[in-house]
Amino acid sequence: MTKAARREFSFITIIGLDRKGIVARVSGLLYRNGINIEDISQKVIEGYFVMTMLVDMKDSKLPIDDVRSELERLGKEMKLTIQVQHEEIFNIMHRV
Amino acid sequence: MSIDIDEVYETASMILYQNFDIRTVTLGINLKDCIDSDFGRFKAKVHRKIGTNARKLVAEAEKLESKYGISIVNKRISITPISIVMEGHSSRRCFMEMAETIDSAAGDAGISFVGGFGALVQKGMTGADRTLIDSLPDVLSKTERVCAFLNLGSSVAGLNMDAVNLLGNMLKETAARSRNAVGCAKFIAMVNAPEDNPFMAGAFHGVGEGDFALNVGISGPGVVRSVVEKNRECDLTQLSEVIKRTAFKITRAGELVGRELASNLGVEFGIVDLSLAPTTAEGDSVAGIIESLGIERIGAPGSTLAVALLVDAVKKGGAMASGSVGGLSGTFIPVSEDLGMVEAVRKGALSLEKLEALTAVCSVGLDMFGIPGDTPAETINAIIADELAIGVVNNKTTAVRVLPVPGKKAGDLVRLGGLLGDVPIMRVNRYSSRRFVGRGGRLPAPITSLRN
Numbered sequence: 001m002t003k004a005a006r007r008e009f010s011f012i013t014i015i016g017l018d019r020k021g022i023v024a025r026v027s028g029l030l031y032r033n034g035i036n037i038e039d040i041s042q043k044v045i046e047g048y049f050v051m052t053m054l055v056d057m058k059d060s061k062l063p064i065d066d067v068r069s070e071l072e073r074l075g076k077e078m079k080l081t082i083q084v085q086h087e088e089i090f091n092i093m094h095r096v
Numbered sequence: 097m098s099i100d101i102d103e104v105y106e107t108a109s110m111i112l113y114q115n116f117d118i119r120t121v122t123l124g125i126n127l128k129d130c131i132d133s134d135f136g137r138f139k140a141k142v143h144r145k146i147g148t149n150a151r152k153l154v155a156e157a158e159k160l161e162s163k164y165g166i167s168i169v170n171k172r173i174s175i176t177p178i179s180i181v182m183e184g185h186s187s188r189r190c191f192m193e194m195a196e197t198i199d200s201a202a203g204d205a206g207i208s209f210v211g212g213f214g215a216l217v218q219k220g221m222t223g224a225d226r227t228l229i230d231s232l233p234d235v236l237s238k239t240e241r242v243c244a245f246l247n248l249g250s251s252v253a254g255l256n257m258d259a260v261n262l263l264g265n266m267l268k269e270t271a272a273r274s275r276n277a278v279g280c281a282k283f284i285a286m287v288n289a290p291e292d293n294p295f296m297a298g299a300f301h302g303v304g305e306g307d308f309a310l311n312v313g314i315s316g317p318g319v320v321r322s323v324v325e326k327n328r329e330c331d332l333t334q335l336s337e338v339i340k341r342t343a344f345k346i347t348r349a350g351e352l353v354g355r356e357l358a359s360n361l362g363v364e365f366g367i368v369d370l371s372l373a374p375t376t377a378e379g380d381s382v383a384g385i386i387e388s389l390g391i392e393r394i395g396a397p398g399s400t401l402a403v404a405l406l407v408d409a410v411k412k413g414g415a416m417a418s419g420s421v422g423g424l425s426g427t428f429i430p431v432s433e434d435l436g437m438v439e440a441v442r443k444g445a446l447s448l449e450k451l452e453a454l455t456a457v458c459s460v461g462l463d464m465f466g467i468p469g470d471t472p473a474e475t476i477n478a479i480i481a482d483e484l485a486i487g488v489v490n491n492k493t494t495a496v497r498v499l500p501v502p503g504k505k506a507g508d509l510v511r512l513g514g515l516l517g518d519v520p521i522m523r524v525n526r527y528s529s530r531r532f533v534g535r536g537g538r539l540p541a542p543i544t545s546l547r548n
Contacts (some may be wrong), residue, residue, distance in 0.1 A: 011099070013108040041101040052104040065162045083108045085165035090099040090350045093107055093345040 008058040009038065009087040016080035018049040025078065026053065029070055034059045055089070089091065107345075111166055113382040114318035118353050119373055120170040122211070122294035123153045124309040124366060126303030127176040134183050139197040146173055146198060149308070149361075150205035156360045160353055168353070172209050174299035175201060177245075179215035179228045188358050191231035192238070199239040207241065209282075211299030214245035215515075216252040218287070219538070220280075229262050233269040236279035242407035243297035249287035249484050251491045255539035260285070260481050264473025268500055271469065277499040281464065285480050286495040287487040292367045293413060293423040298460075298495060309366035310358040311423060314350035315373040316342075318380050320406070324388040335389070336409040343370060343413025351418040369423025369461055370414035372406070374434035376517040382406075382429055383436025394436060394454075395446030403427065404457040424493060426459025432517040433464055441465075441520040442509070448479075448522045456486050461494040466510055466521040469502035474530040481533055484545060489542045 016024060027037060030053075039054040060067060068084045075082035110116035130141035150173050157168045175198070195213060204211045213235060215225040223376060232244055246263075249255035263285055271277035284297040291302020294311035295490055301309065329333060350368040355380045358365035372383045383394040386402045407426040414421050431437045431451070441445035448465070455461045462483050469478070480496045487494030501510050506523035 009105050013104055015105070015108070015112070039098075043101050043105075045102065045105050046259045050101060050105045052101045068162070068165070081112060083112065083165050085108070087099070087168070089164045089349055089352060090104055090107055092105040092348045094099060 006058055007056050010055055010057055010064065011085055011087055011090060013038070013083040013085070014051040014053075014080050015048050015077070017079065021059055022078065022080065024050065025074060026071070029074060030055060033067060033070075034061045035067065080092040097401065110316065110319045110346070114316070114322050115375070115377055116316040116319045117167040117169050118312060119315040120294050120313040121153065121157050121168055121354070121357055122172040122174050122299050122311045122313065123149055123361070123363070124174045124292070124305055124311060125149055125176075126301060126305065126307045127181045131181050131184065133184065135190060135193075139194060142194065143197050143201045143350070145540055146175070146201040146210065147205050149173070150202060150207045152361055154206050155545070156357055159360070160357055164353065165439070166349065166353070169208070172211065172296060172299065173207055174293070174294070174301045175210060175212035176301050176303065176340045177215055178213045179222070179224045179294045180303065182228070183222065188227060188234070190294055192234050193230055193244045195235040195239050199241050202241045209241050209243050209296045209516045211243040211245065211296050212299060212301060213242045214247070216247045217256055217259045218247050218250045219256060221259055226242035229259070229266060232266055232283060233273055236270045236282050237273035240518045241280065241489065243299070244283045245289065245298045245300060246287055247286050247289040247441065249488045249539070251288060251488055251544065252541050255287065255481065255484055255488050256543040257481065257533065257538060258536045260484065261477050261533065261536055262354045264476035267476060267498065268473055271500050272502055276512055277466070277501040278512055278516070280499040281497065281512065281516055284495050284507050285484065285495045287484045287495060288491070288493045290423050290493060294369050295371060295373065295424060297497060305366070306364055308363035310361060310363050311366040311369065312350045312505050313371060313373070314346055314352035316346045317374050317382050317385055318370045319346060320410075321379065321381070321385045321388050326387055328436055333403060338407060339406065339409035339415070343410045344417040344451070346370065347414040347417035347421070349418070357497060365420065367420045367422030368414075369425050370410060370421070370423050372410060372427040374428065374430065375515065376433060376435055378435070381434045381436040381465060382427055383434050383440060387436060393443060393445035395450045398548065399450065400453050400457055403429070403454050407458055418481060424459045428460055428463065429454055429458050430464035430497070432512065432519040433515065435517070438518055438520055441522060454482060455494060456490065459493065461487070462496045462498065463515065464497050464499075464519065466499045466501050466504065466519040467524050468505050469500050471500050471524050472528070472530070474533055475524060476526065478529040478533045479524070485539065487540065505519060
């Protein structure tokens with residue numbers, strides 16, 4: 001099986017106001033849980049600071065639910081909205 | 097081609113800010129193999145089959161909610177039309193006991209509603225069908241989760257007026273036995289009822305279906321409203337295009353969840369039904385879309401055109417997105433479940449007559465509205481018959497879900513709360529059609545040739 005076939009990619013979407021430490025705090029949390037960041041983008045959209053991270057969950061120490069809860073706890077602390085979603089939903093909605 | 101940040105944000109914000117969700121995953125279950133001459137054994141088999149499969153449905157659906165970060169609001173079951181499997185046990189007592197069995201199986205498994213406690217009587221009624229209808233006031237008022245339907249006509253059979261004429265009294269009796277007539281919210285009278293509709297109260301597992309079918313209902317009026325608001329200046333052709341594109345995207349999400357859920361359950365994937373279905377949440381309103389299009393209040397002249405545009409665009413976007421589009425697919429305009437509709441009735445913008453006109457182009461019919469409790473049964477039958485005639489003649493599904501609320505007058509508001517919302521009591525024309533509808537018989541099927 002190829003590496004690409006084994007990947008378990010999800011997108012983390014972070015929405016809120018830009019502030020120091022977002023990348024550091026989120027990536028630290030992911031690192032501690034064995035989740036690899038493949039790509040990061042950021043942009044201001046409709047007045048919001050938006051950051052997306054494409055992450056590979058295949059070596060994650062936690063199930064996606066627990067990763068989500070941890071990220072939501074961090075989001076609350078940093079006044080950010082954080083979503084975690086498997087990449088397939090984006091592929092199917094945005095590609096014919 | 098990789099997904100860019102704008103696309104990720106678009107999907108995330110649909111879910112976070114525009115109430116986009118999978119409205120329901122409905123597992124259709126064939127009950128014909130549960131039939132047994134021993135009624136006790138029959139009930140036990142039904143209880144086991146519904147309970148086991150419902151628990152699996154809930155567990156697997158929750159896993160997908162987590163994976164895709166999208167809420168699956170309702171997990172529901174639809175069953176073979178009950179009168180078919182009850183032919184050998186056709187007494188009111190047996191129907192009531194079967195309803196209680198289904199209610200408890202669903203409750204134990206955490207299922208909010210089971211659809212299919214009904215009959216297909218478009219051309220005639222069997223003895224069991226009549227007994228079922230007689231049992232409905234008890235069933236609807238004494239159970240919580242059992243939804244009932246009747247398919248009273250079709251474009252190939254016509255409209256069974258003898259069956260329609262049983263409904264006014266049945267609904268009044270149901271209303272009298274349940275608080276604020278809420279039992280009537282679980283009954284729907286339909287024509288051309290689809291056999292794979294995932295939405296309540298009209299869901300049932302059609303006789304042409306296999307052992308199981310997993311059907312998905314997706315919604316998202318908030319998403320469509322948002323895209324309409326971003327396109328304030330475009331003409332109707334362009335507007336249709338942008339709605340179509342949005343409908344495409346949300347239908348694809350439903351298709352993904354439906355196929356994966358069916359595969360995880362080991363059952364056939366049935367259909368995906370994209371029907372804009374409002375809820376009482378702020379912004380989750382179909383009336384809100386119509387008003388964003390430029391109609392001051394839904395019900396004003398131009399509303400029928402606006403609903404027609406919306407339904408057409410939603411259907412086209414959905415049909416492009418999935419080869420398995422089915423069910424009702426279009427737009428629901430229930431009154432009580434949509435804050436904008438309730439407001440339009442209260443402000444006098446939306447009358448029952450205009451609502452009926454809107455249903456000629458929407459995907460269902462007169463839905464979740466109240467009428468005064470002293471409305472004569474014959475007038476209720478006539479309201480239902482008018483609506484169903486629109487469906488029979490125009491080859492479309494139409495339906496009626498009406499609450500004749502005892503002690504209430506036109507202009508009152510009945511608070512049901514929750515998903516059902518507040519039901520405005522609408523004014524009913526006071527002239528009688530008793531002599532006409534009382535004739536009974538059958539409206540002949542419309543001619544489907546000579547269409548030029």
